[in-house]
Amino acid sequence: MQSTESESNNMQLNMLEKRVVVVDDQRSFQVLIKAMLQNLGFSKITLLSSAEESRKRFQKEQFDIYLIDYNLGHGENGRQLMDYLKQQRLLPVDSIIFIISGDNSRSMVLSALESEPDDYMMKPFSQEQLRLRLLRALIRKQQLLPMFVAFQSDNKQQVLVECKKIIDQNSRYASYCRCIMAEILLEQDRAQEAKKILEEGLAVRESAWLRLFLGRATQQLGDHDAAILHLHSALHLRPLMVDAYRWLAYSQMATGADEEAIATLERAVTISPQSARLHQQIAEHCLHAHDYFRAKQSLGTLLDLHRYAVDENPQILGSYVHCMILHAINSQDTFHIGNLQKQVNMALSRCRDSLINHEFDFQTFEQICQARVQMARGNLPKGKQQLYKTTQDMLDTPQQMSSEILSETILAMMQLGEFEFADQLQKFLPPEQAKDPLLTQCIQSIRTDAVITERRNQYQLSNEQGIKAFTQGDLELALRHFRDAQRKAPANTSATLNKTQVLLALCQQQRTRKDLLNELTDTLNLMDGVSLNPAQKARYEQLKKESETLLKPQKR
Structure with a gap:
């Protein structure tokens, strides 16, 4: 469908009726391009100076031609602004959008083109170049x-x-x-x-x-x-x-x-060092390969590239912290483990202001991250206590949790050893979040991580052996297996409940065994103040009630 000269002339006449917006933080360029547009016959020209100002304006008003500079000074750049316009569907279907930049480096050009503008122009350009490029883009959009x-x-x-x-x-x-x-x-x-x-x-x-x-x-x-x-x-x-x-x-x-x-x-x-897609894919592949160090590096770069993209930052930040934690755990190096708190604090600090200002529940997110740091440093009881204290008002209704907080909670539960609970929570992830490749690889990495997998397998084996022995009536053997399961996963609630149940059964048989009575009391105390899912809560309340009846005579 080759455009004829007549079509081109008609388009050029129609072009002059278009509403044009120029987004550029340099006043001198605004004056220059406005003069070019006026010389070409445009009369409806709007000048804006920042992404923040443009967002507010574009929510109320639409244009036919968007000319956006890549570098807009402080805040979002032109590419991020364009991505926002597309995601929010604020661009009229017949409009065209150009990215303009004074940086002609290959990395800048490829970064701009990644978001697929209708065209890309490098400064300086002539009035005739601008006319021809606008005409070409408008003809293409029309056809x-x-x-x-x-x-x-x-x-x-x-x-x-x-x-x-x-x-x-x-x-x-x-x-x-x-x-x-x-x-x-x-x-x-x-x-x-x-x-x-x-x-x-x-x-x-x-x-x-x-x-x-x-x-x-x-x-x-x-x-x-x-x-x-x-x-x-x-x-x-x-x-x-x-x-x-x-x-x-x-x-x-x-x-x-x-x-x-x-x-x-x-x-x-x-070739394209500013490509967000590339850095995310590297992180995904490195997580798949359990190369947490390289994944962490790519996610750090991705955080910088998305510094003002608040909708994406929580997931990237959570994945970044996740890689730091798994790298420290797998290194088994006291330096990396000891330095983890400082690294995580720095990562959180990088994003705190932008996320708090956009109504993200940063405080809860930060507390979950800090709980994960405590677990990684070997302080599982403190980490568990902090995690449940932070999320206790949310765990009964996980479907109401924000996807970012829920995904971070799932990763924390898996790190803690609450594997069954994490699996239940994962079912409440929104479909789009459940399919997010970065989150998927984070969950998969912790499921298949060598250190955590070995701990989980040992726990599951001991737990299954304990259940088998309990079913067969061999309470002493069941207790040994459940003790071992709890050592492998000290913070696992199922292991604690199983151990409580067999201790209760033994104490009911051997009421004079003070060591068993004391162990039963200590095991019950481990669950004080811990939020439980409905099934766990019902089981805990029943075991606690039976234990109190058994222990009451001992307190006289």
């Missing part, structure tokens, strides 16, 4: 408008229909539409259909983007060797294609080449 309208209404089937129309017309945007179709089909697990559409496009002409999506399609079909070949072809055509590196790493990871996958991502980071 693809039915597809974008369907996208905005989340009508994926209609998007596929509109894309097919454009492909059938042999439009210059045919390859782009094939990629859009492939993206949707892959989301719907229709990889074979996506593969066919992409191969048809490649039969017409070679394309790095078609190769990229073909690599993703074959990856979803389970043919990772073929996916690796397609993704290498995409990188041969376009060596700076960061997305190709990302998907290549997924296939390498799937074939068991963990180190190769991480090396691929680290090569990509040298």
Whole structure:
């Protein structure tokens, strides 16, 4: 669908009626670009100086053309502002958005392009360059408008229909539409259909983007060797294609080449060091490989990149603290364990102001993190007490907990050894949070962590042996096993309740055994002030009632 000269002229006339907003913190550039726009015939021009000011304005008013500088001084940068506009759906469907920057470094350009603006312009540029780029973007948006309208209404089937129309017309945007179709089909697990559409496009002409999506399609079909070949072809055509590196790493990871996958991502980071997606993926892969040190480094960088993105910071911060803790535990180095408190405090301090100012329950989040530090330093009773004290008003209704607090509580429970309770809480995670790849890898890492797994397996074995012995009536053997289970997981409530139950049974048989009576009292005291789930609470109350009846004569 090639635009004719007449279409171009009509678009240029319509362009002059567009409302333009310029977001730039430099007054001199505002004056310059306003003059350019006025010379081109634009009359509806708004100038804004910061992301904060722009957010407030954009919630009340929409524009047709957004020209946003990447570097906006203090606070959010232009890319983060653009991401916010897209996430909140504040952009009119027929609008265009440009990122503008005076930094022409490769890393800056790739970082800006990662969020997919309609175009990217480097300062300085001429008035004619601005006119041509605006015209090109507006023509593209107009010709693809039915597809974008369907996208905005989340009508994926209609998007596929509109894309097919454009492909059938042999439009210059045919390859782009094939990629859009492939993206949707892959989301719907229709990889074979996506593969066919992409191969048809490649039969017409070679394309790095078609190769990229073909690599993703074959990856979803389970043919990772073929996916690796397609993704290498995409990188041969376009060596700076960061997305190709990302998907290549997924296939390498799937074939068991963990180190190769991480090396691929680290090569990509040298190309685009400000790519948030890359740093998050490195963290995910390193967590999968239990390389907590490198995961911690990537998450630290990610925190800096998302410094003002408060919606994402809690999960990133929680994952960062998680990696610090697991790195310290696995190092079994007194220096790392001793230095953990200072590191966690510094991490929390980095984000405190921005999170508190945006109504996030930072105090609860911080207390859970501090409880996890106590556990990592070997003080499980104190860590458990602090965790339950912090969350005691929430654990009875976990469905009402914020997803960030709930996810951090789950990680703390697993670290504590409350494996069963953590599994129950995990069911209350919102669907989007439960599927979050970073949180998924954090939970998986603690489930499969060597130190914690060994402790959990030993606990489970001793606990199961204790239950078996108790069922068979061998109370002395059951007690030995439950004592061992509690040593392996000192803070595990199930282990404590099981031990209480067998002690109670033994004391009822041997009322003169003061050692058993004292141990029963001490074991019950371990659960004083601890919040329990409904089943545990009912069991504890029953055991406590029976124990008080048994112990009462001893107090006279």
